[in-house]
Structures are given as C-alpha cells and as structure tokens.
Amino acid sequence: MAIEKIKRWKGRLVTDAVYKQRLARSKNCENVNETKKATSEIDANSKFESQEDQNDATQSEFTEGRRVVELSVLAEQLWCVSCKEVLSLQYIEKETRRGLGSILLVRCHKCLLINSVTTGKHHNWGKRRLSRFDVNTKAGIGVLHGGLGHTHLNKLLSCLNIPTIDFKTFKRYEQEVGQATESIVKGSCQNAAHLERQLTVENAENIEQLL
Secondary structure, three states: OOOOOOOEEOOOOEHHHHHHHHHHHHHHHHHHHHHHHHHHHHHHHHHOOOOOOEEEOHHHHHHHOOOOHHHHHHHHHOOOOOOOEEEEHHHEEEEEEOEEEEEEEEEEEOOEEEEEEEEOOOOEOOOOOOOEEHHHHHHHHHHHHHHHOOHHHHHHHHHHOOOOHHHHHHHHHHHHHHHHHHHHHHHHHHHHHHHHHHHHHHHHHHHHHHH
C-alpha cells in the first residue's frame, strides 16, 4: 500500500490531496480578489466622466457595428497587467461607451484577470480633471467647422453603423470646444488690436500727411 505524502499547510500537517485542494482554492480566491480590485481601480482611477450619461453595451451588442479606434493606443494595452499574456478581444466582458470612445473590460484567458482597455487617447478637462476621449472633442470641432449639428452628426454615424452620441454628451463636448474657441478668438482679437496700435504709432507721420 502506497504511503500518502504529508505536507504542511499554515502550520498544520495535511495529506497531499488536501494540500492540492486548498492550494487550488487559494489561487481561485486570489483571482477573484484581483478581479474585484481591477474593477474597482477602473471605476476609481480612470475618472472617465463619472458624472456624465453612459451607454453600456453587453458582449453580444459589441459584436455588431463599428467603432472609432486608435490602433496604436489599443495595441499598447492588449497585455494583461498581471501575467503579461496577450489579451484577445474575443473575451470582452463589457463595453462602456463614452460618445465615440469606449472602455473595454477584457478578461485574460490565462489568469482570468479583468483588464481595462480604452479605444483611444483621452485628456483631462474641468476643475475635477475628469478624463474625456479626444475623439469626441475632435468630433465637436468638426461639427463646428462644418456648420453642422447633433442631428447631422448622428445621421452620418448611423450610415457608418457607428453607435450615435447622446444629445447631452454632445452638448458637453460642444461646450468644451466653444470655450476653447472663444479663448482663441479673444486672444486673436487682442493681438490684432495690439498690432493695429503699433502700426498706427509707427506710421503717425504718414497718417498726418494724408489728413
């Protein structure tokens, strides 16, 4: 009869079978804790417009339609933060859309940790320094430059089979673009006034002769 191996688990002697069972259970608990930690860090640290309306899409909805993606930004994030394994977009658990940008929760097929992957660059805005996707701001600039509006933009997105932008979200980015444009115009007017005054002083004699 074979002698069963005895091992030590937290100071106590246990059989080899019990040791392996408890070890597997411990690893599963660690994976669950890491998953909860990763999810909480995503919600706490990303600060992607936490006060704004968000459109959530399940995995089945994600398989349909197109998305605006910056390939270089996406490629840099397709690595598990825990085991460094390559992530596959086949294992997307959830998509949170912020206008034309998305935050993807991708589960690692090796260690089962959930990783946060964004589809594009983002910037901080406002007193609370909330993160906003650059693509939404660019869309606001394009709409302003083309003399269009929210309805025109969504018609174009619908034809491209890209999820449309909520009206409230659009107005927030329109406000951001408007403030930036107003600041630039104000600075441009001040520069023009300063240049006009400088030229007037330099050509005072010529102006007097003309008068």
